[in-house]
Amino acid sequence: MKVQASIVSMKSVRVHSLPNRTVPHSTDIHPTMAIILLSLFMIILSSCGWAAPDAGTEAVLVQKPWFVGHGGVDPEPIRTGRSLVAWSTEVEYVDMRPLQFSVHFDDFMSHDGVPLDFDAIIRLRVTDSVRLIENFGPNWYEVNIAAELGNRVRQAVRKHGMNEMAIKTEAIEAVDQEVTEEMKTYFNKAEIPVDLIQITVGKANPPDSIKDQRIATATQQQRQLTEAERKLAEDQRYEAEISRAKADNAYRNAMSLTPAQFIQLESINMQRTACAQDPGCTFIIGPSLTPVLSVGKN
DSSP: OOHHHEEEEHHHHOOOOOOOOOOOOOTOOOHHHHHHHHHHHHHHHTTTTEEEOOEEEEEEEEESSSSSSEEEEEESBSSSSOOEETTTTTTEEOOOOOEEEEEEEEEEETTTTOEEEEEEEEEEEEEOOEEEEEEOOOHHHHHHHHHHHHHHHHHHEEEEEEEHHHOOOOHHHHHHHHHHHHHHHHHHHOOHHHHEEEEOOOBBOOOOHHHHHHHHHHHHHHHHHHHHHHHHEEEEEEEHHHHHHHHHHHHHHHTTTOHHHHHHHHHHHHHHTTTSSOOTTTOOSSSSOOOOOOOOOO
16 A cells, blocks of 8 residues: 555655754854944944033034934923934033123213223023024124123113212112113013023223322312311311400409409419329419429439
């Protein structure tokens, strides 16, 4: 039968064992391939950068691809942590904390035509870092705010005189208030994403020549005040002496004393007052006396 023949033929087959060989595992990587992959990984890393904003700072990514894409500003800033970015991407860091900028103004004319120098401080806080970089760039303060601030301060100072700006606090506060309102209006109109916290304008400093004149004027005024006070003191002393003389004369008349007798009485009162603290004091009275000095002995 065919079935049996098949069975016999299967029994007659010799089985030859294969020599021992190690079959490579599918997960093993050849050393050459590992070097190639590591090189590719290093190339990728070297073509990338890092964005690592500090506390209170946001990183805005400006994408500038070399071959594919249009680039632009990433709508999502990096607020915390450390992020890997493409080598062609620029990272702009924006401080979101309150910022203070100091400004010095030279030769701003006052209402009376005197050039004044003074300092001012403006405090700002950024509200949208992405919109700030996208619309106004990284130098947003220098390009869009500094010049406008100087112009607003110049216009406000022209409304006040030199003495007001140098002495009166009310004039400085008026300039602060006017410039603050003007800058807030400018920020809203220009759509600059910052909040104005405060503007402080310091007291004005006139030129040195004006300072010297003011010092000389003050010196003259002080001299006049001193002379007036001295004259007033002399006048008061004169009036006091006149009043005293009238009182002494009234006393002499009431006591029916001659002028010589009154003078002698005043001399006795003076001696009694002088010797009140020293009972051993001695007065020598006469028309011609020779002073005697005690020279002691060597």
